[in-house]
Amino acid sequence: MPLFTLKDKQIAAVKSTQFGAEGIQERTGLQAALRDNINVISPDTMVLSEEFSGWTEGARRIDLLGIDKQANLVVIELKRDEIxxxxxxxxxxxxxxxxxxxxxxxxxxxQQYLDKRGIAKGFEEEILGFLGWSDPQEEQFPTDVRIxxxxxNFSKELTTAVMWLNKRxxxxxxxxxxxxxxxNDLLLDIEQIIPLPEAEEYQVRIREQAEAQRAAARSxxxxxxxxxxxxxxxxxxxxxxxxxxxIHDHPQATLDELRQVFPDFLHSSFRVVAPIEKALEKGQKRYxxxxxxxLRTGDNQTVAVCNQWGIGNIGPFLDIAKQLGYGITAQ
Structure with a gap:
């Protein structure tokens, strides 16, 4: 949307420009400014880290990583280009x-972020105060991840993809x-275009309704x-x-033997059983x-059983259970 000046009953267009043309660098210019004023693009958000890369594989970094008042993590990606x-x-x-x-x-x-910037703050107290928590609530963090x-600007392909993902x-x-x-001044027009602010609450209700309908259909x-x-x-x-x-009937069975009896193909995404470390990474929604x-196997390994079973994958598991001699009757 163009901007105009109004002076002496005259309306004149303000010339748009580009960050590159004005010498604004993506990281040291735009990102640094938004980092310290994050609420202009993501209200009620606190920056946890900048250029975050807390995983061991790959070189990809998150421009800004934050949290919001609902204890959601917020992944913020910045581009100064036109698409x-x-x-x-x-x-x-x-x-x-x-x-x-x-x-x-x-x-x-x-803590690492504040130390790197030379900012002296009580990092845990700052986060707790922002969230309104008196004590850490590990089981409630994160609520979800927002982006x-x-x-x-954004290409049509990108906006189409984002709207499709938001529907899901x-x-x-x-x-x-x-x-x-x-x-000599550089003005910045900041506008949320997806979702449109006036439609955001409505779209949230639609998403919740759609998820309830999908859950009812699944059940x-x-x-x-x-x-x-x-x-x-x-x-x-x-x-x-x-x-x-x-495992009760075969107390000496190792994890490898258990995975031979209940092969991974029975559940290609999460396997029937997984070492507890892997299961904890996925959480109770999966195991x-x-x-x-x-459970504990004969080779003293702690394992968890996958809980993602439905009409599409229970059949092969029942076949193997019956081959093992277990009597199972559908009600």
Whole structure:
């Protein structure tokens, strides 16, 4: 949207410009300015780190990593160019990388960031105060991961991809940063274009409604329960019961032997059983991780059973369970 001046009853257009033409560098200019004024593109956000790369593989860095008042991590990617090339792909990779970040690790990251900038603050107290917490609440952190893309402009391909991803319950915002030249001053028009601010609340409600409908559809597809050893289970708990019983019947079975009995192909994404370290990375949404549900193999390895089972993958597991001699009856 163009800007105009109004003076002496005259309206004159303010000339738009580009960051490169004005000598504004992406990292040392634009990023440094936004880092210290982050709320202009992401309200109610605190910067945890800059140029963050807390993983061991790859050279990709997050321009700015923050948290918001709802304890969401905020991945902020910046571009000074005119199309925001590939920002959505880069940010998705980064969001996946930080999704398992713990509160303790967030404090360490923020401490390193403040130390590097020579800022003397109580880093843990600052984060707790920002979130309104009296004590760390590790189990509530992070609530989720949000993405903010800030660029001079965005290509149609990028905006189409972002809108499609947002319909599938991601939270990605596109903020346009358009510079203007007025005499010796550089003006900056900052506008959130996706989602449109006036439609944001409505879109959140639509997302929540759509997710509820998908959840209802999933649950209505197949509610078959199974009787095993005189107990009735749903699909996910049946898998846990069968694997638990097998380990009880074969106390010397190693993890490798267990994976031969219950092959990885039964669940190509998460496997039937996984070492506890791997399972903890994915969390309780993927594995049974209550203390009473964690199992130990004959070679003294602690393992967790995958809890992602439905009509599409329970059949092959039932076949193997029956081959092992376990009587399972559908109810």
């Amino acid at each position: 925001g090339a590939h920002m959505e792909l880069q940010s998705l990779r980064c969001a996946a990388m930080v999704s398992t970040l713990t509160f303790k690790r967030a404090i360490e990251i923020h 903010v893309l800030a660029s001079a 319950d991601l939270d990605i915002r596109c903020v346009r940063l358009q510079p203007y030249k007025l005499g 209505s597809r197949d509610n078959t329960q199974y009787e095993f050893l005189s107990q009735v289970y749903n699909k996910r708990n049946l898998v846990l019961a069968v694997v638990t019983q097998y 049974f991780l209550d203390e009473s549900q964690i």
